[in-house]
Amino acid sequence: xxxxxxxxxxxxxxxxxxxxxxxxxxxxxxxxxxxxxxxxxxxxxxxxxxxxxxxxxxxxxxxxxxxxxxxxxxxxxxxxxxxxxxxxxxxxxxxxxxxxxxxxxxxxxxxxxxxxxxxxxxxxxxxxxxxxxxxxxxxxxxxxxxxxxxxxxxxxxxxxxxxxxxxxxxxxxxxxxxxxxxxxxxxxxxxxxxxxxxxxxxxxxxxxxxxxxxxxxxxxxxxxxxxxxxxxxxxxxxxxxxxxxxxxxxxxxxxxxxxxxxxxxxxxxxxxxxxxxxxxxxxxxxxxxxxxxxxxxxxxxxxxxxxxxxxxxxxxxxxxxxxxxxxxxxxxxxxxxxxxxxxxxxxxxxxxxxxxxxxxxxxxxxxxxxxxxxxxxxxxxxxxxxxxxxxxxxxxxxxxxxxxxxxxxxxxxxxxxxxxxxxxxxxxxxxxx
Numbered sequence: 001x002x003x004x005x006x007x008x009x010x011x012x013x014x015x016x017x018x019x020x021x022x023x024x025x026x027x028x029x030x031x032x033x034x035x036x037x038x039x040x041x042x043x044x045x046x047x048x049x050x051x052x053x054x055x056x057x058x059x060x061x062x063x064x065x066x067x068x069x070x071x072x073x074x075x076x077x078x079x080x081x082x083x084x085x086x087x088x089x090x091x092x093x094x095x096x097x098x099x100x101x102x103x104x105x106x107x108x109x110x111x112x113x114x115x116x117x118x119x120x121x122x123x124x125x126x127x128x129x130x131x132x133x134x135x136x137x138x139x140x141x142x143x144x145x146x147x148x149x150x151x152x153x154x155x156x157x158x159x160x161x162x163x164x165x166x167x168x169x170x171x172x173x174x175x176x177x178x179x180x181x182x183x184x185x186x187x188x189x190x191x192x193x194x195x196x197x198x199x200x201x202x203x204x205x206x207x208x209x210x211x212x213x214x215x216x217x218x219x220x221x222x223x224x225x226x227x228x229x230x231x232x233x234x235x236x237x238x239x240x241x242x243x244x245x246x247x248x249x250x251x252x253x254x255x256x257x258x259x260x261x262x263x264x265x266x267x268x269x270x271x272x273x274x275x276x277x278x279x280x281x282x283x284x285x286x287x288x289x290x291x292x293x294x295x296x297x298x299x300x301x302x303x304x305x306x307x308x309x310x311x312x313x314x315x316x317x318x319x320x321x322x323x324x325x326x327x328x329x330x331x332x333x334x335x336x337x338x339x340x341x342x343x344x345x346x347x348x349x350x351x352x353x354x355x356x357x358x359x360x361x362x363x364x365x366x367x368x369x370x371x372x373x374x375x376x377x378x379x380x381x382x383x384x385x386x387x388x389x390x391x392x393x394x395x396x397x398x399x400x401x402x403x404x405x406x407x408x409x410x411x412x413x414x415x416x417x418x419x420x421x422x423x424x425x426x427x428x429x430x431x432x433x
Contacts, residue, residue, distance in 0.1 A: 001025070003091035006103045006132060007083035008123035009075050012335040013253050013290070015119065015126035017103075019069040020080065022087035027063035033084075035068030038076035038287075047078075047108045048085045055112035055159045060092050076287060079117035082106035082136070085159055086166075095166045101133040102154075102166070105141070112159040116140035118255035121248055124148040134174070136162060140259035142175040144252060147245065147263050177262050190231045193406045197397035198224055204388045206410055209235050210417035214321065214343040214383060216306065219390030220357045225346035228390070229302050232344060233269045234407035236300070237418045243267075243298045246338060250297055254290050268299030270341075274308040282316045288328040288335050293320045296341035306347040307375040314380055317343070321383040343384065357392060 005020040031045040052059045066084055068075050083104040090099045105123060106114040120141035125148055127135055134152035137145050142155030152174040156162050164170035192202060201217065205228060208215040217225045241263075248264045251257045257264075272281060272292045283291030293301060303309060320326045324340035351372050354360035364372070381387075 001091040001093075003087045004100050005083045005087040005090065006100070006130075007080055007105060008103060008119075008127060009073070009077055009080075010119045010122055010253055011073070011333070012288075012337060013122055013249050015123040016070075016073070017127075017130060018075065018080070018083075019067075020083040020087050021067040021069060022084070022091045023065040023067075024060050024088065024091045025063045025065070029061050030063045031066075032064070033066040033068070035066075035071040036074045037068060038074055040078040041068070041075050041080055044078065044081045044084055044108075047081055047110060048088065050110040051081070051108040051112045051159050052085055052088065054110060055163075057089060057094055057163075058092070060088065064088065074287065077117065077119070078107040078115075079105040079119070081108040082114060082159070082162070086162065089163060095163055096168075098133075098168075099166050103127050103130070103132050103135045104162070105136070106138045106156070108159065114138045114156055114158055114162075116259055118257075119253045120144050121147060121245075121252040121257070124151060124153065125245075125249065127151060136165075143177050143262035144248075144257060144259070146175040146177045147248070190234060191407045192231050192235065192410060193403040195224060195228060195231065195404055196400055197393040198228065198390065201228055201388055201390050202405070202410075204386055205232055206235060206414060208232075208342070208344075208386055209237065210414045211385075211421070212342050213385040214345075215386040215388060216345045216347070216381070216384045217388050217390045218347055218349050220348060220355075220360070220392055221353045223390045223392050225390050226304055229300075229304070229344050229346060230269075230271075231407065232300060232302075233267055235410045235414055236267050237411075237414050239265065239267050239298070247298045250290050250294050250338070254295060256295070268296050268341075269302065270296040270300070271302040271304065274303070274305050276309070276313065278310075278313045278316055281313055282320070282326055283328050283337055286330065288330060288333075288337075290337045291326070293317070293326055293339040293341060294337040297338045299341060301341045301343050303343070303345045306345040307372060311375055311377070314375075315377060318380055318383065345384065346390075359392060 001024045003022045007018045007020055008015045009018045049059050086104055089095050105117055107117055116138045120137055121144045124145035128148055128151045134154055136154045139155040139157055142153055145153040154172045155175050165172050219225055244264050247268055270292045281292050320339035325336055326339045327336045349355040350364045350369050352363050355362040
């Protein structure tokens, strides 16, 4: 008895079809999986066996062979649990021929419940062009997949529900979601009107947001560098559907997308700690995953205490800042992740932080100051368009009760600037420099 079931797997942020071939034959009881399965896939046999039994079906006491094609690409996702289980049930006559017309993704619990998986959006985007009747996803991933128009997405809770749907015993309606608003900015409770003084820095951030410029803020502790950076997302230009889809795919592949969010509504803002490794920032691992530069795609990468990052880690920023993507090569494969982000960095002018401060004396020696500034190379600093001094705000300005200009007003000007010079034109100009 032979069955063919379709699923999907990920290479980078793109998906490819995986044919799950199941052969149930006479012989000593055995469950063998071939086709370069890795840890999570090798362990699926125990989850699948328990899920089938606890869902009320008989598990065949025969020789079961599972082939995952193409066989030359490694598979390491637990999302293959559901298609393997459906393949076994189809091979033993528990489902009709319609089972081969759908694509399945889902991790099985021992009691037959179907858990959420990562990368559902990427698979849905690719599966739109495949010859299938629909995509069957866990309920927590259904809204994520429904973002893609033209492909029916069916949400399921457990294995028995999937079998009943395939056999026509249960009717499921395709999942639909409301179209995302075009100009939505989530209320984070932060606004530029809360910042007192620093008018020239606000203006520099506005210019940076309009032109997608990288910016470095230099100033003593307490001058408001971090406060200003965290309010920068509130004045960024509108997040288009295409940009949101790109950013959401990366977060979905990384497993960072909440099941309550179908599509990111605000540009990403990533702020890693200065102890981050090169693999954490750029991406990597034995099977490369996206790093912070890719998670910040179409948004902001904020590096506070800029010189405190390891120099070799910072030097790796040079390629993505130049090309808008990052390439990761390993022995088994080579992947390219998008990394078109806006770099916002903040640093003190010296190790003690008080160089040029009118209220404190700097205690740094010239050699110490030289070593501090030497942590940032010239080629890296050349890729940062704006360097802005952020002085300490006088007490009189801090106690001023008149609110400053709000983020919504500044954002309107940024949007008007983007209408004059659209982002593709800005990107082309930046690449030529």
